[in-house]
Amino acid sequence: MSETSKDQYYVPHLAKWPIVGTVGMTVTFVGATLAMNSQTSTTPWVMYAGIAIILTMFFGWFSEVIKESEDNLYNKQVDGSFRMGMIWFIFSEVMFFAAFFGALFYARTLSIPWLGGEGTGLATNEVLWNGFEGVWPSNGPGELNGRFEIIDPYHLPLVNTLLLIASSVTITIAHHALRAGNRSQTIFWLIATVILGAVFIFFQAEEYVLAYQEFNLKLSSGIYGSTFFMLTGFHGVHVTLGAIMISIITIRVIKGHFKPESHFGFEAVAWYWHFVDVVWLGLFIFVYIL
């Protein structure tokens, strides 16, 4: 065998983190289900424990990978595998969001009009939901959770759109700075990105408070509430994860990780951030404006 590490595809031996991750995942899910099934509202400690195990796993696993990367064990080909892994992971996330967008489009173009008597829904409307008009936004013929108002797209959501677009720009500037070998610039623009992301999340939380307290728009507000909160909620979770990821690569840049010509960890996070941004544009158009 060759003695220089770069000739060989690095195959790690004895992975301990995957099994930890599996245990964490199982504990989380069992804990969540026990809590949901319980008649009294209790704090889901088991689930929190599971989440803690998962976080430990990610921390340990990535530390191991980062160490190997900084020790120069990876060659171009390993880098290629990581790239493909990230690209296809993002693709799977796109399809996950597609399911919820699909639900939104289905409700808006099919189920609500049908309930309102359009097409073959005439008899349903006459007999079951007489008087229901199929217009969007709607919490359905049962008017679940009562009257509600919707968020005006041109206030907070517009600001949030600008914030996220700006953050996509700042992370790109950071990337260029890294490639030019300018670390202080990189750090500056990364921190700017994290701040933009954090403000976005703050505003999003603000919007939820507003929706619940002022507009009576809740998760239980029929199909509108369901699609609104599930889409923006999952997106918010992704922004949060993305912001954490960017914070971590910021720390890594400060520690002197990455090279101008090879910095896959950075790029992966940037791709993820752009993906989250694009999903938001979809949300802004289809959930808020239209």
Next chain:
Amino acid sequence: MSHDITHNEIGHDHHDHKPKGFVKRWLMTTNHKDIGTLYLVFALAMFILGGAMAMVIRLELFQPGLQFIEPHFFNQMTTMHALVMIFGAVMPAFVGLANWMIPLMIGAPDMALPRMNNWSFWILPFAFTMLLATFFMDGGAPAGGWTMYPPLVLQGGHNVGFLVFAVHMMGISSIMGAINVIATIMNMRAPNVGYLNMPLFVWTWLITAFLLIAVMPVLAGAVTMVLTDRYFATSFFNAAGGGDPVLFQHLFWFFGHPEVYIMILPAFGIVSEIIPTFARKPLFGYVSMVYATAAIAFLSFIVWAHHMFSVGMPLGGELYFMYATMMIAVPTGVKIFNWVATMWKGSMTFETPMLWSLAFVVLFSIGGFSGVMMALAPVDLQYHDTYFIVAHFHYVLVTGAVYGIIAGVYYWLPKWSGHMYSERLGKIHFWWSTISVNVLFFPQHFLGLAGMPRRIPDYSTQFAEFNMMSSIGGFAFGLAQVFFVYIVWKTVRGGEKATDQVWDDAKGLEWTVPSPAPYHTFEEFGPVDLDKMAHGKIH
């Protein structure tokens, strides 16, 4: 400088130094062969467990009336049988074969992302433990059918959360497995192996992996909606809130139809390896096979509502899904034609893997034909939710997917274990299975045409004879698979030494490495001998 501890460890860990101790060897493994073995053993265990549930179903259906079990338990059996067989047996078996064979077939040292490979496997036993534990809870296991349609599934009581999360875990496992397959195939081929040199098993898995990544997240989204409808008062599937239960069916079948191809494409790949070997001729129409596979995969995304002809779709929808579905028969026909043409004037021999492959071609085609019958929207109104459907999907899944897997196991077992299985026992297993599987499933066509509904524990006395026949076939088939476990066990433990080449004229890089395949293969990344590959020099 780079001589740190990790590096030296690799240096010493080389060649056949397997990690010692159960935990290190199996729980912490990153070796594609060990992980492949884990997948295959898990799949076999689930196959037997799911089979046991099927035996319970056939026992109750042996005679009209309720003899042995409660209707509610019957429903748990049909639901869990399907979930265990699909997500626990067939899919993991294919991933196991992919793990073992893809690196060997393309000259790669391992899978591209070995740690993640470990993770994708170990999620599965945990997911199934969680799912199966619902049997022992109040209200029992999920009983609303493997398709999990609301509103019925929402009445599952305490098991709904476990069901949904188990499906999430299986999905995460499948997606990571698929990402690994794609990264391996696209990034780890030996430098001189181009895409159109790849064996068909590798090609079909590449396309399958793409399907998996595209549809498993949609299933995850759909069951997440079930979860929030059940526990958090959303209205995705509640008409009073403006949702629609039929929305779930659209989402589910957008996953579900590609899913059936996920379960058959790798089997297409396996028989495309086996038939040329035993016909001693190159595969007929290699490139057209690749295109046909891609076409099937593409079409599988645009036909999903043929599972929903009877829910009440607009007429345009019925017509579109009818014609689109029938188009799938075209690329499928290309494949069948090519397999037959490969055998044409070949010098054929009929070793066990070949027998299973031939049965695959014939019996899978029967399932394909009944599929085309059901694709006709007006007649499907009669077939839908009857035993005709049950007959259809068991012909494609048992005599299709499972036969493909068994054929592959006989074909490659000598390479894995270093021992030849007993040809006599293999042939007994084959004939025993193939006769009984037809006794089991063929009468179900007649039952369905006569109107016997599926998923019901009792039936009208007019259906008694065919059901008894079917049950007898079922018990015989079940027993045959216990025999299979014995054959595999015996082969792994000992037997005639296998040569490296194993089969006379078999082409493929897997036959260039020793039998049993050493722990590490193709470690030095470099060109391979294209003459050894079936499609190495086709240009």
